Amino acid sequence: MIRFDNVHYHYRNRPVINGLSLELTERRIGIVGSNGSGKSTLSRLLNGLLSPTEGCITVDELDTRTQARQVRRRVGLVFQNPDSQIVLPTVAEDLAFGLRHQKVPKARIDELIDEVLTRHDLHAFRDTPIHHLSGGQKQLVALSGVLVMSPQWLVLDEPTTLLDLRNRRRITEVIDQLEQRAIVVSHDLELMQHMERVIVLDQGKVAIDAPPNIALPFYTEQMT
Numbered sequence: 001m002i003r004f005d006n007v008h009y010h011y012r013n014r015p016v017i018n019g020l021s022l023e024l025t026e027r028r029i030g031i032v033g034s035n036g037s038g039k040s041t042l043s044r045l046l047n048g049l050l051s052p053t054e055g056c057i058t059v060d061e062l063d064t065r066t067q068a069r070q071v072r073r074r075v076g077l078v079f080q081n082p083d084s085q086i087v088l089p090t091v092a093e094d095l096a097f098g099l100r101h102q103k104v105p106k107a108r109i110d111e112l113i114d115e116v117l118t119r120h121d122l123h124a125f126r127d128t129p130i131h132h133l134s135g136g137q138k139q140l141v142a143l144s145g146v147l148v149m150s151p152q153w154l155v156l157d158e159p160t161t162l163l164d165l166r167n168r169r170r171i172t173e174v175i176d177q178l179e180q181r182a183i184v185v186s187h188d189l190e191l192m193q194h195m196e197r198v199i200v201l202d203q204g205k206v207a208i209d210a211p212p213n214i215a216l217p218f219y220t221e222q223m224t
């Protein structure tokens, strides 16, 4: 379980998250909200990249302030723009990066990479330079790079915004089939329909927290 206990986050003196208390247990949780409502800040708080200014976040009992390294292993964060996540020139090199850092033996790294690429239909691109890939393929590589580390939780920040309809559907299918628990931050309301629970953020607070058939009409009404 991920638990937020009266969490506040301020950038310098600008309050962005304002007293969130949440228990996240569902397998698919969506976070929506208008631009600047605090969604990306929330994603970074979830995996310990940012620490609350006030209050406490625990991930399966690990405190993100004091056990950030363990939290980051447990919660994989996929950024909105794959270019900010992919660091090495070819697909295989990039996927090996985190595993090598964790001192996983080379033969095991190759096995894990083969497995994740096959699962996402990317095996033909194993040694392809990243800059030859389409936006959708890069998005899948960025996701694969996080999955290969076997996190228990995934946080996906706007996984479909840069994609065309076909790739949006593909990523939606991949998210549906993930074994991990996933928290998906997105403006893509079609993707949000696939969630069990949708939290609407407004100025760093929960405006509504409900199944998508209730939360999404509330959100669209609020936005118009």
Ligand SMILES: Nc1ncnc2c1ncn2[C@@H]1O[C@H](COP(=O)(O)OP(=O)(O)OP(=O)(O)O)[C@@H](O)[C@H]1O
Pocket: 011, 014, 016, 033, 034, 035, 036, 037, 038, 039, 040, 041, 042
């Ligand atoms: N590094 C930063 N320093 C100062 N202010 C920041 C920083 N990052 C974000 N903010 C501010 O915090 C607020 C919330 O930003 P955040 O990126 O979390 O919102 P968001 O809901 O993800 O927005 P969007 O839908 O536009 O991506 C915004 O007003 C933003 O300007």
